[in-house]
Amino acid sequence: MTKTTFNLTQAGRIIGKSRATVQRALASGKLSYELDENQNRIVRADELIRVYGDQAKFDRAEGRGPATEAPPPEATRSELSPQFLKLQDQLISQYRGEVERLESALKRAQEGQNLITSLIEDQRSSEAKWQATFEAQAETIANRLASQNNEQLKRLETRHEKETAQLKKLVQAERSKSLWRKLFG
Missing domain, CATH: 1.10.1660 (Multidrug-efflux Transporter Regulator; Chain: A; Domain 2)
Incomplete structure (x- = not known):
């Protein structure tokens, strides 16, 4: 990449x-x-x-x-400018989607935290039961977040690699055009 x-x-x-x-x-x-x-x-x-x-x-x-x-020649850069802007908008949109998914994961983690807090405040629970539940919740949350983050990073890397390959193909296609084709399409 x-x-x-x-x-x-x-x-x-x-x-x-x-x-x-x-x-x-x-x-x-x-x-x-x-x-x-x-x-x-x-x-x-x-x-x-x-x-x-x-x-x-x-x-x-x-x-x-x-x-x-x-860097590509000036003519190619100006010809690809709308494509780069479109790609930039797509990346921004994708990143916003990733932020929304991470916020959702954070909300679920906070709910788990609230559950743990309520367990701590419950005076009737035995300490052993409380400790086991706390550890299980912490491990579940950590595993869920690690899995989600790894999946999201892989998806982002794959998207970036595809988009970079597409842009390279476009630049190469522009560079390989004859002068005649560049002038008259």
């Missing part, structure tokens, strides 16, 4: 904020980052979408491109 990363200046352009604002978001932990081979902080595209959603406009980043590939 190809990762698209941006330096702090590019990230600021993408979200329409200053570089200093991006640095504050990194320092506070609101926005996560990675270090490149020169120990410079870089931000992934999916992280910008997660934190800033619709504010992230990737066409504002000059000289942007996947970290492992050369």
Whole structure:
């Protein structure tokens, strides 16, 4: 899976904020980052979408491109811009769906927590029974959350890989067109 990363200046352009604002978001932990081979902080595209959603406009980043590939020629980039925007909207929609599923899982976990709390408050329960129930509930919740998170991560990775492959095919198709076909369709 190809990762698209941006330096702090590019990230600021993408979200329409200053570089200093991006640095504050990194320092506070609101926005996560990675270090490149020169120990410079870089931000992934999916992280910008997660934190800033619709504010992230990737066409504002000059000289942007996947970290492992050369950027496509200017003509191809402008021709694919609507497709990239459509993909961005699809990713945002998918991430919102994932957030809703995680919120649902959190609600179920909180219900389990409430059940455990009520068991603690019940003075008539024996300590052994209480402890066994607590441990069983904790294990059930942990297993359920781990399973759901793994499934969701696999689905997201699969979607990302498919979308990246589709975009690569589109770029390759544009690059392989003859000059005649590019000019006259």
